[in-house]
Amino acid sequence: MTFTTRPELRGTFGAVSSTHWLAATVGMAVLEKGHTAFDAAVAAGFVLQVVEPHLNGPGGEVPIIVTPAGADAPIVISGQGPSPAAATVAHFRSLGLDIIPGTGLLPACIPGAFGAWLTLLRDYGTADLEDVLAPAISYARTGHPLVPRIANTIAQMRELFTTHWPSSAEIYLPGGVAPQTGRLFRNPHIAAMYGEILEQTRGAGNREARIQAALDFWYRGPIAEKIEQFCATQEVWDVSGRRHKGLITAQDMAEYAPQVEKPVSVAYGDYEIFKCGAWSQGPVLLQMLQILKGTDVDRLDPNGPDFVHLVAETAKLAMADRECWYGDSPDVPLDALLSSPYADQRRALIGAEASMEFRPGSPDGRAPILPPLRPVGTIPQPGVGGGEPTVARQVAPAIDRQGEAALTPEGAQRGDTVQVSAVDCWGNMVSATPSGGWFQSSPVIPGLGFSLTTRGQMFWLEEGLNSSLKPSTRPRTTLTPSTAYRDGKPYMAFGTPGGDQQDQWQLIMLLRHIHGGMNLQEAIDAPSFHTDHLPSSFWPRETSLGSLTLESRYAQHVQDDLARRGHTITLNDPWSEGRLAAVAREMDGDVQLVKAGANPRGVQGYAVAR
Template identity: 80%
Template structure:
């Protein structure tokens, strides 16, 4: 019998699954009040910005896949903000930089999350803005029990906050002390900001007009002005070891509009899997599925060495294409990359042993152009480590990393992202991966109470790539929610935090659910793994050739077999790979049955259903 930490939740009314129990509860409260899965997702997303500020903040971004009940296919709301108009390779070269820092103000892009959430609420929801903000305001104003990971992260940043980022010290070191885990933590500046926005918007005529007034306050009013002024005036210390001002302006904010786009998809048996476009890494999951269609993956032991080997080698090929071809550019040959013929050719490269090469393909006969391949340890780190997010080195932190999928190197503590999914009694579904604006990677802007996204570190400063830095384009993000149809009907919304690992963990979960018959919770709980045989999307952009990390629950025999195939193994903690969450729906006769599950890793993620 497959081990599971908790049941797969089932009901008929609705479900919400997120990476924090308070966000799941806030989302469910909107469903209980008669609102939709869209409203629930927005409420949960705003709460996550308060209760997991080391993983997401109001100054971050969010890609959202939206499926209205009965829709033939979902749509994507891209809450990934673009680079500033002043962001050019020449500008960074003039600063003596050949890689974009992972901290400070230089990597800041337009914070797109607020606009994307409001677009979802306005165009698909039924609730008022006050309804979806009320729980976030409550926790910011009255406090939420701070989890150990946040307390430890603040401790790791204390010297930097007090020395270089005083606005952050004001919020995260109340009275000059690190907040104690389990005690209530508040961010009154965000509570005041959201109340001010609601007061500003309440005089507008219709519901839609009130939401638009709030949007304008953020992107064309006081919030944009405060962000632009701070970036222009403040010299901020970053991971380069120097002080820099930001490039983001109030005009960049005013020019931003969340894009509503068509999702991309491939069929896999009775399923169709939908992802965001190649401005995200989402299509790699689709490429992986196309490759695996022609293999014996369905017949392999989902916990065995052959399964791990086949998945890892497939991931390597798709990720090489990601780094060679993906970006916010019309030049991405996506149709070819997702085609069956291309997958057939790529599949022939998978052998019985681990490849240590980076092997992008040549879609349509094009010559690939790979970014620099820097081996782990190449880049000196003057005080801050890389990752998602980039944070301070703290070798003596307690071992509370269970559930945080990004790994530490040389004592660097790292976090990642959050996730939201929801389904309601009418069959509406949402899958969203909010991130960015981490308090570890950029200083709090005084008066606003939040930090800016550092997603710009995903651009390359080398010419010739679709992900090369250009003004006013989206960085090729790692954020990648998933939506699945089965037999032509909306079936499942799922995703996870984890940077470059997001689509790897989602692939493993999906395969185990589809082929091994595991329910959602079983597929989430089963031992997982990932490879770092790819250029990291985060500063310092390094690669670990052949590297595979397994959870310690894999038997020694599996570990030996993988090592014999040439994989360079790291055995992690037993519960350390991923923070997946999922909701699903299916018909039981004439009645809709909803399902939900969430990750036990980290002891924060919870699903709610009835």
């Protein structure tokens, strides 16, 4: 019998799954008012900014996969903001840097989340701006119960805030005291900011005009001006051990608009899986599926050592291609990377033993340019780190009982990400993976109450890669929501936090659901794993060749078998790998059946369905 922590939720009306129960319940409340899954996701997204500020914020980013009912294919709203126009390799080199810091203002990119959420609301939703902002304003003004991870992180950040980032101390250390778990925590600055947006846009005309006026207020008005002023006048301490100003200007803000794009996809049996383009790591999942098509993965025990070995070795190959070929560039050979002949070449490299090599391929005949491969421990860590893995890398921070990365002795703290997936009674579906603007990675902007995204740390300062730093270019983000069609019809929207691990964990869940006979909740609950056999996307961008991290729930014989194959095993907390959230729909005769599952790890993710 497959173990599960809770039932797969089923109903006929709609479902919302998220990494925080308040976001899931707010999303369902929006559905109950007669609005769409798109409106529900927007409202939930704004709530997540307030109730999980260590994982995302108003100054962050969000890629969104939007599936209108009956659509032949989804569309993508890219809420990944680009680098500032002044962000060049020469500028960073002139500062004596060979790696972009993970904290402070220097790695800040244009905050794209607000633009993406409002584009979704304007173009696909039915709710008014006030409807989707009201819950977030309420929680920011009156308070939300603080989960243990946030309280612990604020306490651990106290010295940095009081010494270097006083604007953060004002918000997160009220009266000089770290807030307590379970007590109500407030951010009146965010409440006031969103309240001002509503007040200033109230007379702008119809629903769409008011939403557009809010976008103008943010990107071409007072919000942009305050961001520029802070970046231009404040020298902020970061993990380089020095102080730097930011590069974002009001002109950078004014020129930004979320890109609306076609997704990329591959067929896998009766399924078609849709992902964001190569400006994200989304095609990694598609490459892995292409490789696995020619294997016996469908006959393997989804909790056994053969399955773990095959998936880990597949991930190593796809991730090597990600690092050498992906980026916000027309030069990415994406068709070749996703082709069957190329998958055949890559599959042939998988052997019975664990690979210790970093092996990118040549999908279009060009020799790959390798990024730096820095072993773990190479880069000194003077303070707060900027990465986002839900779990620690091999010899990086230990895992706390909430399943998120704990502080190192040096104070390096990695942020993370959130997820919301929704489906409504009409069959509209959406998957969104918000992140960035973590309070532990950049100081709060006075008068706004939020921090800027530090996603720029994902650029390389080495020339020649598609992900090398360029002005006004999207960093190759790890954020990677997913949508699956089955038999040509929209079936599932899903995703997870977790940095470089996101597509690994999503693949594992998907394979267990498709081949292992597990329902959504069972596939989420089952023991999971990941490899860090890749350059981390986050400062200090280190690599753990041969690594394989397992939840300690794996049977001893599985651990022993994998160790004999040469994997360098790290055992983590039994409930530490991923924070998946998924919804699905299918027809039962002429009636829609919705399904939902949510991650129990961290004790805060929930799904709601009826």
